[in-house]
Amino acid sequence: MPRFSLPFPSAGVLLLACAPFAWRLNPSVIERPQANVPALQVPDSATVGTPVSITVWTKSGGCTRRGPTEVTTRDLVATIRLFDSVLVKRPDDYACPSVLRFARNVFSLQFSHSGAAIVRVIGTDTLERAVSVR
Numbered sequence: 382m383p384r385f386s387l388p389f390p391s392a393g394v395l396l397l398a399c400a401p402f403a404w405r406l407n408p409s410v411i412e413r414p415q416a417n418v419p420a421l422q423v424p425d426s427a428t429v430g431t432p433v434s435i436t437v438w439t440k441s442g443g444c445t446r447r448g449p450t451e452v453t454t455r456d457l458v459a460t461i462r463l464f465d466s467v468l469v470k471r472p473d474d475y476a477c478p479s480v481l482r483f484a485r486n487v488f489s490l491q492f493s494h495s496g497a498a499i500v501r502v503i504g505t506d507t508l509e510r511a512v513s514v515r
Contacts (some may be wrong), residue, residue, distance in 0.1 A: 403470035406448050408461035409504035414483035423500045423510040432489040433512070437463065437502050439484045444468035444477035452488060457498040457514065459490045462477040464504075 413420040422436040441447075448464035463486060467478065492498050498512040 401472045404466045405469045406464045407467050411466045411506050412440040414438050421502055421508045421510060426513045428515055430491055432491045435488045435490055435500060437486045439463055441465055441482050443480045450462050457492060458495050460501045461488055463501045467514040
């Protein structure tokens with residue numbers, strides 16, 4: 382049976398170039414939803430091996446979707462990287478709604494040994510909070 386091949390590295394490249402919509406990953410905008418609500422909520426202390434809840438508030442608009450999140454813990458440093466998927470190419474007759482959305486992102490972290498830990502959240506800004514792990 383004869384094989385058909387395109388003169389391009391992959392057919393996916395051709396399809397992507399013709400797609401009416403294209404999305405790009407950007408770091409999330411970390412921002413408080415109200416003046417009395419912090420953008421990053423982390424407990425002051427934690428117990429070794431016991432999960433703690435971390436809350437991060439992000440802001441986005443009408444042509445933005447929640448993207449992937451990377452959570453890593455190494456020694457006593459936990460890093461959370463937040464991304465949004467932003468529409469960068471659309472048909473001429475497509476309009477993005479003019480809305481402002483805040484998203485509550487909740488994570489569960491635990492530390493394997495005691496000491497002074499750091500929770501670092503990275504988006505368009507970097508926020509850090511100290512946690513005493515006992």
